[in-house]
Amino acid sequence: MSTSTEPVSAETPYAVPMSVQSSIDVVLREQLLRDPKAILMGCHPLEDWVDEFGPHRVRTCAISEPAMVGMAVGAAVRGWHPIVDLVRSSFAFVAADQIINQAAKLRYISGGQYHLQLTLRASTRTELGLAAQHEQTPFGVFMQSPGLKVVVPGTTDDSGALLRASFDDPNPVIFFESPQLAPGPADADPVGDDPAIGTAxxxxxxxxxxxxxxxxxxxxxxxxxxxxxxxxxxxxxxxxxxxxxxxxxxxxxxxxxxxxxxxxxxxxxxxxxxxxxxxxxxxxxxxxxxxxxxxxxxxxxxxxxxxxxxxxxxxxxxxxxxxxxxxxxxx
CATH class of the missing domain: 3.40.50.920 (Rossmann fold)
Known part of the structure; x- marks a missing residue:
């Protein structure tokens, strides 16, 4: 995450292309500013963000993905909008029961009584020498989990807008980001502020x-x-x-x-x-x-x-x- 605490908004202009992480950091902070029900959960959140938003909204969690995602599911059921930083996509396997059997299924098995506005984000493969247990791309596992949306941005200039769309979706969303994304070509179709999930x-x-x-x-x-x-x-x-x-x-x-x-x-x-x-x-x-x-x-x-x-x-x-x-x- 970045460490900037300068005020930002959805209309903030950027003069240079942003990295994937920079773009996501900006959008995460925007979400905390614009949505009082947004909660950011992670094992290593920025101290600046804890100071700014308080420990009740930027929560430092134990290194236990099942506990962290389970807490997020409970918070979402109660009307909060949790954002869980799983860091590496391999760690999603550790919380598979909470993601696949709970988050993805509760809206259906409750007959629509529960809306889980829950976002899980995780980084996929990259050339960092992190080896077998940290370098995985489990797209297929979560594609086979009805009730869960799977978002995979392909360019840096699109990642932030897709993350905003994930926050606003009434369904649980798992957001896989690759550190090796490039900006989209200049002549590509323009990207709106909030592209609809499910639109190529x-x-x-x-x-x-x-x-x-x-x-x-x-x-x-x-x-x-x-x-x-x-x-x-x-x-x-x-x-x-x-x-x-x-x-x-x-x-x-x-x-x-x-x-x-x-x-x-x-x-x-x-x-x-x-x-x-x-x-x-x-x-x-x-x-x-x-x-x-x-x-x-x-x-x-x-x-x-x-x-x-x-x-x-x-x-x-x-x-x-x-x-x-x-x-x-x-x-």
């Missing part, structure tokens, strides 16, 4: 192949664009932005025009995110009939993340893998 964003129009990015997969897709263009390949790049709900219509519309689909994500193939996108496309007869080549995906290797830097780089997807996959689709 076209970052670059193209005619020959649709490249769908999930999280840091967007950075890889954008990183490959210049080389693809130099080879005369006109690629369309779509940032999916959320996995639940998933904007299959936007992907299908694009694939009907380009005839080819590549999905890029930072997790392994077994995480199910890329596979679900491909399944939604192939299950639609009109779109399936327009495919000129089998749909493809670029993912991380299906291995525990190595600690060794060289092996870590080898296990993660890169722009060369995206380039090779696009060339393969074009034959």
């Amino acid at each position: 964003r076209r970052l670059r129009a193209g005619t020959q192949v649709t490249v769908v990015g999930i999280g840091a997969g967007v950075t890889l897709a954008l990183g490959a664009l210049d080389r693809l263009t130099a080879e005369g390949i006109d690629a369309e790049v779509i940032d999916l932005r959320s996995l639940v709900p998933l904007d299959a219509d936007a992907v299908r519309e694009s694939v009907r025009r380009t005839g080819r689909l590549l999905v890029v994500e930072e997790g392994p193939a077994g995480s199910a995110a890329a596979a679900e996108v491909i399944a939604r496309v192939c299950a639609d007869q009109e779109t399936f009939c327009r495919l000129r080549a089998p749909a493809a995906r670029v993912t991380a290797a299906a291995v525990p993340m190595p600690f060794n830097p060289g092996l870590e780089r080898a296990a993660l997807p890169d722009t060369d893998a995206v380039l090779a996959a696009v060339r393969g689709l074009l034959g």
